[in-house]
């Protein structure tokens with residue numbers, strides 16, 4: 001015996017039904033002997049195969065994630081604005097500039113920001129230079 005959760009695509013109810021085997025299910029379906037308990041429609045499917053059920057759940061989650069993402073994105077944007085106004089952009093030279101700021105104290109007037117690899121960050125940290133990794137959103141990504 002095998003139990004299937006069936007879905008009627010007409011009235012969208014689901015119900016459990018027992019079959020001797022999956023073959024029997026296929027046979028009954030082919031002979032149009034599978035009918036909805038509620039509306040007698042023959043459009044009855046195994047609910048595992050009902051993509052509309054799975055999709056609506058997934059969609060809900062995606063909507064939530066997007067809302068969360070927008071929130072985070074705004075925070076990052078605010079942070080970025082602050083950094084752009086208060087720090088000097090040094091691009092790919094970050095590791096080099098960070099060292100010169102660190103070792104040449106006279107130059108230590110303004111913070112810097114730029115691109116660095118994980119390896120750069122690790123090396124800087126070993127030299128006692130703290131750098132913070134922040135997520136970055138390009139303006140074109142609006």
Ligand SMILES: [Zn+2]
Nearest residue numbers: 008011036039
């Ligand atoms: Zn039905």
